[in-house]
Structures are given as structure tokens and as C-alpha cells.
Amino acid sequence: LRPRDLTGRRVVVTAGGTREPLDPVRFIGNRSSGRQGIALAEAARDRGAEVVLVAAHLEVAAPTGVELQEVATTEQLRVATLDAAAGADAVIMAAAVADYRPETVAPGKIKKEQQGDELTLRLVRNPDILAELAAERTPGRTLIGFAAETESDDDAMLELGRAKLARKGCDHLVVNRVGWNEGFAAAENTVVIVSRPGDIVTRASGTKREVADAILDLLV
Ligand code: C5P
Secondary structure: OOOOOOOOOEEEEEEEEOOEEEEOOEEEOOOOOOHHHHHHHHHHHHOOOEEEEEEEOOOOOOOOOOEEEEEOOHHHHHHHHHHHHOOOOEEEEOOEOOOEEEOOOOOOOOOHHHHOOOOOOOEEEOOOHHHHHHHOOOOOOEEEEEEEEOOOOHHHHHHHHHHHHHHHOOOEEEEEEOOOOOOOOOOEEEEEEEEOOOOEEEEEEEEHHHHHHHHHHHHO
16 A cells, blocks of 8 residues: 555546437447546545545446545536636546537437438537646646557557647646457556656556556656
């Protein structure tokens, strides 16, 4: 177990996957389980931090001893995260945030009897919360982003990480491979962390808790 080296720090963690409604009973979502974000919240709590967990659809129970803010959509996650980020020492964006949402939400259930054989969905871009936080960069606040990538090649992952770090403007970017059987639902994780300005690379592998501790080490 790590020492209580985050005592007195305020850490915001987003976890899970956002869901964008199509109608009152359907949504567009992703397969994020929330496990890595929860491991981060637990590890930060155990290391003495005051933790706000902004949770979007978790498949596992949220930890005790953290302030839990439950959200569904990207816009809700945005509002809760920006609010919690004020006064935070670190914001860790582990949630899989939907890049697009349906342009309109049907007031009633979409019915095949009315749609016929084809249904076209029009999606619009969601605001990028991480980029928004980075744009209003606050001294003393560390911003950590995630990138879930399906690239199989290690060098390609690293390049994607560097490019995303620069594009988002955060301090560290954690790249993890996801796929049908990797990343999201699994108990273990393998990540490459790229740190500003992009030439510092840290690798971590193990249980999601071990990976969480390696990520939190960046804060101390
Ligand atoms: O661009 P991409 O979706 O790969 O970026 C992933 C990172 O950015 C994650 O940390 C995620 O939480 C964050 N993100 C965000 N707002 C979005 C999309 C992603 O904050 N609309």
C-alpha cells in the first residue's frame, strides 16, 4: 500500500461511460465499465485525498468515502466536472465520454411501424470537456486525460498519445488499448502514460488498482 501522500489534496475523477438518449427508452453508449476510474477514486481516497467521483453509468458499485455525483449524459458530466474542478488539485478524466449525441431526442418511443425498414440517426459533436478544462488552465491543477485506442501496435499507440496530449493540452495522457476483450471490462490494464511536453513516457501494467497508483504517482 502507498503512503498517505495525497493528504489534503482534492482530486476529481470521472468514471464510466456517458449515455446519450435517442428517446425516453433508448440511448447511444459505450462499453466502459467504470472500473479504472473507480480504482483511481479508491486509490486517491486511500492515499488521503478528498475525492469527487463523477460517475456516468458504472457497471460496478461506487466506492464509499468519496463524494459521488451521478450523471448520464455528456452535458451532465460536463456541468458536474467543471463545477467540481474549481478548487481541485487534479482532474482525472477516466470516463469514456460520447463524442457525438443524437441531434434531437424523440419525445416518445421511436416506432418501427412509423420508420419502416430504415432509420437514419443524425449525430452532432459533444463539447470536449478535457480540452475546455485545459483551455482555462489553472496553476497548480494537474489535468490527466485518457485515450482508449484500438491500435494493436505499441509505437502507433505512443504516437496517438503524443498527438492527443498536444491536441488536448492536458499535463498527462494515459493511453490504454481497448477492444472486444481488452481494457473496458477487464480486471487488468496496460497503459502508456505520455507526459508534457510529450517526451516523458511511463508504462504501467497490472490490476486496475496498480495502474491507478502508478497514475496517482504523477501527482506526488
Ligand atoms: O478525443 P478522445 O475522446 O479520445 O479523448 C479522450 C479523453 O478526453 C478522455 O480523458 C475523455 O474523458 C475526454 N473527453 C472529454 N470530452 C469529450 C470527449 C472526451 O473530456 N467530449
